[in-house]
Amino acid sequence: KNEVEQSPQNLTAQEGEFITINCSYSVGISALHWLQQHPGGGIVSLFMLSSGKKKHGRLIATINIQEKHSSLHITASHPRDSAVYICAVSWVKVGSQGNLIFGKGTKLSVKP
Amino acid sequence: DSGVTQTPKHLITATGQRVTLRCSPRSGDLSVYWYQQSLDQGLQFLIQYYNGEERAKGNILERFSAQQFPDLHSELNLSSLELGDSALYFCASSVDPWGSMKARGETQYFGPGTRLLVL
Numbered sequence: 639k640n641e642v643e644q645s646p647q648n649l650t651a652q653e654g655e656f657i658t659i660n661c662s663y664s665v666g667i668s669a670l671h672w673l674q675q676h677p678g679g680g681i682v683s684l685f686m687l688s689s690g691k692k693k694h695g696r697l698i699a700t701i702n703i704q705e706k707h708s709s710l711h712i713t714a715s716h717p718r719d720s721a722v723y724i725c726a727v728s729w730v731k732v733g734s735q736g737n738l739i740f741g742k743g744t745k746l747s748v749k750p
Numbered sequence: 751d752s753g754v755t756q757t758p759k760h761l762i763t764a765t766g767q768r769v770t771l772r773c774s775p776r777s778g779d780l781s782v783y784w785y786q787q788s789l790d791q792g793l794q795f796l797i798q799y800y801n802g803e804e805r806a807k808g809n810i811l812e813r814f815s816a817q818q819f820p821d822l823h824s825e826l827n828l829s830s831l832e833l834g835d836s837a838l839y840f841c842a843s844s845v846d847p848w849g850s851m852k853a854r855g856e857t858q859y860f861g862p863g864t865r866l867l868v869l
């Protein structure tokens with residue numbers, strides 16, 4: 639079993655739809671990260687959170703530490719949101735602080 | 751632009767060869783991480799350096815090694831290359847990996863990656 643599980647693996651949406659990507663983890667963490675990987679391969683950090691909720695533009699990330707679960711929401715989705723979204727956790731383990739364990743990613747395609 | 755640079759962008763080489771990938775962190779960032787992204791394994795942590803010292807090792811093969819220099823740039827050396835080493839190699843940087851800032855954990859800034867193809 640992977641330490642970080644994401645769902646769904648693939649997601650196709652129509653422009654304007656509300657999108658949710660889920661992430662569950664099984665290890666103790668100091669923070670959870672949401673990353674976006676563009677079709678060209680570049681990776682951008684969207685959010686880092688250790689509690690509660692963060693919002694940036696049309697993106698919202700939430701985390702429930704007790705349930706070891708996080709969600710990434712995209713409101714009013716747009717074709718330019720098409721990318722792979724990756725959940726990663728900073729692992730609380732001696733000698734591993736700061737290192738990331740990654741989920742396998744969710745490939746999002748938003749159709750016009 | 752994250753401020754992290756990686757060279758080269760693309761690298762094609764043959765099995766058995768040795769290559770060096772280079773990473774320059776964002777100005778002021780002390781920590782450098784190396785990650786490998788392959789089709790079958792996804793993203794995996796390889797190794798972390800902080801201010802010139804190795805801090806943590808992940809799934810890094812013995813054929814691979816890395817170092818961080820006094821100017822904080824880092825190099826990842828891959829030797830005796832095999833077909834399975836073909837992957838995207840990313841480096842990332844952060845200021846302080848120990849979360850001394852108020853927020854726990856650290857945002858990592860990723861470079862554009864080096865795409866390695868071993869033929």
